[in-house]
Amino acid sequence: MKLSTMIITLSLPRFTSCFVSRSIHPATSIAASSISLQSSRLFGKSSDEETELIGVGVSRLDTLQTLLSERGAPGSRGCSQGGGDIVPIPLSSSSSSEFKDLHPHLLPLARSQSTGNVICALRRAYADDAGYDSPSLASPWPIVESAVGLPGMRLLSLNSEHLMRRICADTDANLEGDDAQRILELYNDGLGSGSLGAMDVPYEMGSVEKLGYGLEKYVLLRVGPFPDLYETMANQHLSRGDEESSLIAAEASNGKFGGFGSTFAFYAKLLSSLPNREEECRDAARMCVRMPLPSMGLTVSDFATVSKMAQYADAADNTETALQKLRDMYEKIREHEQDENNGDKSVKQTAMEDANYLLDIACLTGQKYGEVREEIANIYRSAGMESDADFADRIQ
Template sequence: MKIGVLGVAHRVPSTTTLPLRQVRARVRCFSSSESFASENAGHISFIEEVAATQPPQHLHYLLKMLQTRGETIISPGSRQGLIPLVIPLSENLSGSVTALLRWPTAPPGMEMPVVDVRKHGVWLLAKNVDQYMHRILVEEDANNFNESDGELFHAASDVGEKLYRRGDFAESQTANLDGYLLKEVGLFPDVLERKVARHFDQGDHVSAMVTGEFYTKKDLFPGFGRPFVFYAEILKKFVEIFSEHFHVFQVLHFFFSQPNLFNYFLFRVGRTSEAKDAARVALKSPWWTLGCAYQEVAGIAQWEDEQIEYIKEKVSEEGRQEDLKKGKAAAQIALDEAAFLLDLASIKGTWDNVLERIAECYREAGFDEIARFILYKD
C-alpha cells in the first residue's frame, strides 16, 4: 500500500489473498493430564479451523522437541496480551513465547514463520518449522556433543534424521556454530547480526558493512523491517567510531593507508543521512516487525510524532472519507486501517485495545475468517 510523504508503505509477503473457507471454530482446550498427541491435535485443528490455513507438516515433531527441551506447550488460543497474528506453541521458563506467525494476506503455499513473541511485536526465529527444527538439532549437537542423551533427536524422529545427522557439525570442522548455521541450515536474523558484531570486534569494518547490507537484500526476509533497523544502527555506529576515536588527520591517514575502506566510507556510510534513510525504509514495514520499540527507529529516522499523527489521521473517519473521494476501494481502505491499527498498538504493546476494530476492518474487506482468528481467545 502506498500513502503520503510521511506515511508508511507496508511491504507484506504478497497481496494475493488466500481463498476463504466457511468453517466453524471448533478448538478443544486440553488439560495437562491428556496426551501429547491430543495437545498436538489441538494446534492442528486451531490452524485449520480458526487460522484458516494449512498446518505445517512437521509441527507435531517441533512441539515434541520444544517440550523435550523444557518448554511448556500452551494452547494456541492462549493469546491474551499478544499480537493477534500469532499462534502460540510453547513458553519457556523466562516467559518467552514461541509461536507461528499467520500473515493476514499471503501467497498460496507460503509457510508460516516461527517467531519469538515480544511486547512490541515479533522476532523472526526461522522461516518455517523445518528450518527451526534443523537449527535446534545443530545447536544441540554443537553445544552438547559429549553430554547429550539424544532426547531431542529422538523427539525429532525420522524427520530429524532427514534434516540433520548427528555429528555432522564436528565433522565439518567449521570454525564456529554460526558459520555452519548460515552455510548449511539457512539465514537467521540473530546469526547475521552476531556475524556483523564479530566483524566490528575484529576491526574489520568493511566486512561488517557488507554483511549488514546483505542482510537487507530483497526477499531474504520479506515483510520484516528488522534488517533495515539493524543496518541503520550499524551505519550510525560506523560513523560514531570515527568521530569518537579519530582526529581529522588520523582519519585521513587511516583512510589513505586503506583505500578500499576509504572508498566504501565515502560512497556508503559517509553521512549520518545514510542511517536516517535506512531507518525510514524500515518504518515502511509493519512496525511490529522492527525487533525493537518504534521510538528507537524513529529516533534514527529523525522523526518525532509526525508519523504517528499521520497514521492516526488516516484511521479517522475523515481520513477514510478522503481516501474514498480519491477513488481507493473500500476493501483496501479497511485493510490499510487494520495494518495501521496494528502499527499503533505495537508502540506500547496494547494489542487488546484494538482487537474489535481490527477484526471489523477485516470483515469489511471480506476476510471473515481472519476477523474470527483475530478475536479468538481461550
C-alpha cells in the first residue's frame, strides 16, 4: 500500500457504531413519544433472582412473529421461506444457552428450521453522558438476520413495523382470495398500538396493483427503505446499461442505513463490476472498516471479499489470510484514533468503544461471542451502563 493512501485511510474518522452508538442516522430517528414498546422479563439470571422489567424495541412482536411464520422474511438469505419454516422464539426462551454465541447485542425473535438462521432485533447502546442529545433507548430496534456461530448480520429492516407492512405488500402481490385476506387481517388487527404512526392506516387489498409500479417500487414508495431493494434497483439499472442510475441507487442506500457497513460493501462490489472504477471500489470497501465490523456482512466470506476489494488483501489470498490483513489494518486505524482522541471521550463513550473493539476482533478471528459476553458486560457495568450490561450478560 502506498504511504499516501495509508495516511488518508488512517485520518478518516471512524463512524459511530450502530451497535454501540452516540447517534442514530436521521432515517432511524423517531420521537420517543411515538413509540409503543412491548415489555418483557428477560434477564432472570437464576430462578431465585428477581427479573428486571425492560422495554423491547420491537413493535407488535406477536404479530411480527406470526407473519414471519406465515410468509418468511423478505430480503433475507436463509429466512425467506414461509409456511411454518420460521418458528417464533418466545421472549422467555431468548436468554437460553443455545443463543450464547449469537452476537451479544441481538435479541433472537424467530428461527428457520431449514437453515438455522435467526431473525433478530438489534439493541443499540448509547452514551448519555456526552455533550449532545443522545437518542432515546425507546427508538425502534432494527431487524436483522444472523445465526449462532456466524460473525456478522444482515440488515433486513429499520424496524418491525416496516417489515410487517412489507410482508403485507408481498402477500397482496403474490396471493389471492382468502389466503391473502387472512394475512392482511392478521396485520391490520392491532394497528395503532405500534411504533410508527405512519403505519397505522390499515393495509387494503389491491394497493400494489392500484399504485401501478410493481411490488418493489410500491414498498420503497409506500412502506419504507430496505437495503435489499436498493440493491435490486441498482442491479436492474445496471442490467439495462444505465450505470449512472445504478450508482445513484447504491449511493442512496448508503445514506439511508447509517452505521451498517453492508451497504458500502454492496457499493464496492457494484463499482468492482464497472471499468476504471478500481480506486472508487477500494475507497467504498474501506468505508466498511469505519463501521462496526459485524455489520459488513453475514459470513466470513463476506468479510474476506471486503478485505480484497479494499486492497488490504490480494485477490489470490485465501479467506484466513484476507481476514488477517483486514485485522492488521483495523488495528492500525484504531491505534491512530487512540493517539488522536486521547482524553477526548466521555466515560460511556470509552466503554462503548472498548466493547466494540472486542466484538470487532471476535468477528475477525472466529472467537465465539459467548466468550466475550461477560467481559463486555463488565465494561458496560463499570461505566454505569447497567441495562446494556444486563442485556449482554443475560445468557449464562
